[in-house]
Amino acid sequence: MDNINLLLVEDEPFLAKVVKDSLEQLGYCVTHAADGRKAFSLFQNHVYQLCIIDVMLPHTDGYTLAKQIRAVGSLVPVLFLTARTTTNDVIEGYQSGGNDYLKKPFSLEELYLRIAELLKRNSGNNIRAESAVRIGNYLFDPNSQTVKLGNSEIQLSFRETQLLKLLYDHKNAVLERKTALILLWGDDSFFNTRTMDVFISRLRKHLKSDPNVHIINLRGIGYKLVI
Known part of the structure; x- marks a missing residue:
């Protein structure tokens, strides 16, 4: 050590x-x-x-x-x-x-x-090395932990940034709930599942201004970021 x-x-x-x-x-x-x-x-x-x-x-x-x-x-x-x-x-x-x-x-x-x-x-966390990416009309910058739409900017929390980055990496495909929980929270306990649901709801609110961007809940399976 x-x-x-x-x-x-x-x-x-x-x-x-x-x-x-x-x-x-x-x-x-x-x-x-x-x-x-x-x-x-x-x-x-x-x-x-x-x-x-x-x-x-x-x-x-x-x-x-x-x-x-x-x-x-x-x-x-x-x-x-x-x-x-x-x-x-x-x-x-x-x-x-x-x-x-x-x-x-x-x-x-x-x-x-x-x-x-x-x-x-x-040891494998490389969020800061990531470039800004487009999510619909939004510009998502993991470095600054922001999403921008025109002149409007939303500051994300560290956890929101991690989760949105994970969703983007699986865009238009299924991000399994268990995978996200293990990667970001360390286990898939019921309590952590409820906590992640809160953060999913917050991300939906942040992205609601673009009607073509959706975070779909696949009951019992996971989530899908549709762009």
Whole structure:
């Protein structure tokens, strides 16, 4: 695990020490920050392969920190640690740029597995290398995470960008629901399925001005982006 640098943002001293020490024993290099403001300063000046972020933080909360990380164009995976696990909380976490959610209290073994999975999934993440593409009358730019129609521009979240890119890669063909869930969420649980449905609805709203662009729901199978 040489040169795998993790940023741990946790304001509870005992938990932070336990997590940091445990991860370092596995060979990770872990930098700890106790508040969101310090964490973003560290992020701007160092390279990390993954960020582990508590939601409830002093100065800058975890959701805002994740948005700041995404705003500078970084695709580094973000794993939220939090006791806030209502549907709206989780959706807000994904909308802010999070990749996964781990509910407190959690086992260290589960944390290890989540970290390993996120690092594995991110190793092939190349959204930033993609060129802007046409989706009907829209110009979709994965780099800037936007869709443009004339002089109008819609800013997408990181998760919306990932999902729309996946739909575009399968345009006019079926994107299986399970495939999308595994690639973007890591598993095809019922909860993640409901969360993805929310993001599909948001993408439909973003693309509604072009009547020739449709995201079709194939019940029990998946989705199809028809251009």
